[in-house]
Amino acid sequence: MKVLLINGSPNEHGCTYTALILIARELNARGIETEITWLGNDAVRGCIGCGGCKKFGKCVFGDDRVNAIGEKCKGADGYVFGAPVHYASPNGAMICAMDRLFMAFGQHMKFKPAACIVSARRAGTTASYDVLNKYLGINNMITVPSSYWNMVHGSRPEDVIKDEEGVSIMRGIGSNLAWLLKVLDSVKGTPLEKPEVIPKAKTNFIR
Numbered sequence: 001m002k003v004l005l006i007n008g009s010p011n012e013h014g015c016t017y018t019a020l021i022l023i024a025r026e027l028n029a030r031g032i033e034t035e036i037t038w039l040g041n042d043a044v045r046g047c048i049g050c051g052g053c054k055k056f057g058k059c060v061f062g063d064d065r066v067n068a069i070g071e072k073c074k075g076a077d078g079y080v081f082g083a084p085v086h087y088a089s090p091n092g093a094m095i096c097a098m099d100r101l102f103m104a105f106g107q108h109m110k111f112k113p114a115a116c117i118v119s120a121r122r123a124g125t126t127a128s129y130d131v132l133n134k135y136l137g138i139n140n141m142i143t144v145p146s147s148y149w150n151m152v153h154g155s156r157p158e159d160v161i162k163d164e165e166g167v168s169i170m171r172g173i174g175s176n177l178a179w180l181l182k183v184l185d186s187v188k189g190t191p192l193e194k195p196e197v198i199p200k201a202k203t204n205f206i207r
Helices: 015-029 052-056 066-074 092-108 125-137 157-162 164-186
Strands: 002-007 033-038 078-086 113-120 151-153
Touching (some): 002 066, 015 033, 015 113, 015 151, 015 157, 033 066, 052 092, 078 125, 078 164, 113 125, 113 164, 125 151, 151 157, 157 164
Parallel strands (some): 002 033, 002 078, 078 113
16 A cells, blocks of 8 residues: 655645654555655646646646646545745645646545645645645545644754654654544455445526
8 A cells, every 4th residue: 555645845845744753654554555755846837727637647738747746646546735925825836736637637535535735834825725635625635633733833854853743743643544544445356445436416596
């Protein structure tokens, strides 16, 4: 079993990465393979709602790392999406990437467990956490819990390690995610492997 951890920060080895490492260590200690992939610090295009991904199976924009990360998502059993807080929201590149990942590759992540984590110097964490969790909620994914909101605080990686509560939360995510993966693996090939899918009724408010 494998978990893909996505570092959405423009800083490859900063605070978000440090939090992801803490989760990965707990997963590894419980026999779960991990891979941390970085979104990068180049420009990331936003989704334009063209529908091309439904036709081609990937995003029509190929000049950033979104499609490459999406291909990695196909083979993963679980996910951790990590982002820093910029202006009380997840950084813009991560939001653009999440929009396109879930449009183009969401079908490969349905009914799998995932956690979202955020990193901030001080504030904006709960609002950012809410934004990221909505991607899981619209895609029939299993949200992985911990002992508090999934956040760490600090301006530098060494500050994150000093955030004792944040460290314990990240470790809890790793432990809980490993447990969920093993529970799901134990029912593979049985009727419990996936729930009955209720067809979506798509409506609007125009009468």
